[in-house]
Every structure is written in structure tokens, then in C-alpha cells.
Amino acid sequence: QKEVEQDPGPLSVPEGAIVSLNCTYSNSAFQYFMWYRQYSRKGPELLMYTYSSGNKEDGRFTAQVDKSSKYISLFIRDSQPSDSATYLCAMSDSAGGFKTIFGAGTRLFVKA
């Protein structure tokens, strides 16, 4: 079993739709949860950073962490064609130099 599981998609939605991206994990020691966006032929860029459980909102993006279920989500409201990218979840614990484990990424296509 992988430490972090993420559905690779692809996920195709019409412009303006609400997008839900999810990851599950197995290591209960994870406390820091991140979402990165990666455009084709570019490096990942950090979108959201959450510590422990709860919700965090930033513009059209909302990140949720449910540690009891070992489940994290990213919601994108009013999706735009420019949101078309691969979204990577990532997590780390507080020990060992904050080693970050990434999911495989979900490819998202937003159609105009």
C-alpha cells in the first residue's frame, strides 16, 4: 500500500464547475498537508498549506483535512480553463527533517 493514494484522472469538467480533488494516506504521523499545481513542463507550485485538521480557504480554493479518516480534499470553485493542470497532494510529518511524500497527481482539464 502506498503512503499516499491519489486518483490520476484525468478529470474533465466544464468551465464554471466546482472541482473536487482528493487524496488518502496511511501514515497517521502526517501533520502538514499541501496541494501543489503543476503545469505541463513546469515545476510544481504550492497552492495550499494546512497544518493538522480543518479547512483553509484562499480565493477560489478550499483545502480540507480530515485526520480521523486520513483524507484530504481540494475544492476549486468557478473553475477556469487556466486551472487545467496536474494537482499533486503532498504531506509530511514533524520528524526527520519534514520529508515530503507526494501523491501521483490528478490531471484536470477545464473546458471553455
Add this chain to the structure above:
Amino acid sequence: EAGVAQSPRYKIIEKRQSVAFWCNPISGHATLYWYQQILGQGPKLLIQFQNNGVVDDSQLPKDRFSAERLKGVDSTLKIQPAKLEDSAVYLCASSIMTDTQYFGPGTRLTVL
């Protein structure tokens, strides 16, 4: 503020040849990371430096991969000899300490 710089952007080599990648992190960032991202997968940490010292190299195939970070700034990653399965994007990232990681554009390696 300048981002993380990497070169070359693309490299094609024959198996059993050697190759080297270069990374210049963001100025003032003490921590530098090298990741391997195989097509369709998330980045996998190869090695993490804090200043000149190695924090984690547990997933670095040390029989063929080596990395150094001289003077706590630039870093090089070398593969010698390369195998077909080394075909991937090699990403460099940096952070102030162990917080938000900023990624470079990556080097796409093809081994024939």
C-alpha cells in the same frame, strides 16, 4: 526575487553514459532538495541538503547517483552510468528551512 534555476532543461543520452544536472536555489535558502519525477508519478525525494550537509539520502541509488552542494549554495546531481529507468524529470527545490518548497522548472532526461 529570482526563482530556482536549473540546467540543462533537456538532456538525451545513451544508456551507460554519464550526465550531470545543475541547480541554483533561491538566495538565502538553506535547504535544497533533488526529486525524481517519473511520467505519471509524483516527485520522489532523492536527497535533501541543509547548507552543506546531507539530511536525507535514503532513496538515492548510491551505486550510480551522487550529489554535492558546495559552499551551501549551488548543487549538482550526477548519474553514472545511466539506465533506461532513469528517464524522468529531475526537479530541484529550495526552502528557507523545512517549510514551503519552491521548485525549479526541472531537467527532462531521456535515456536511450
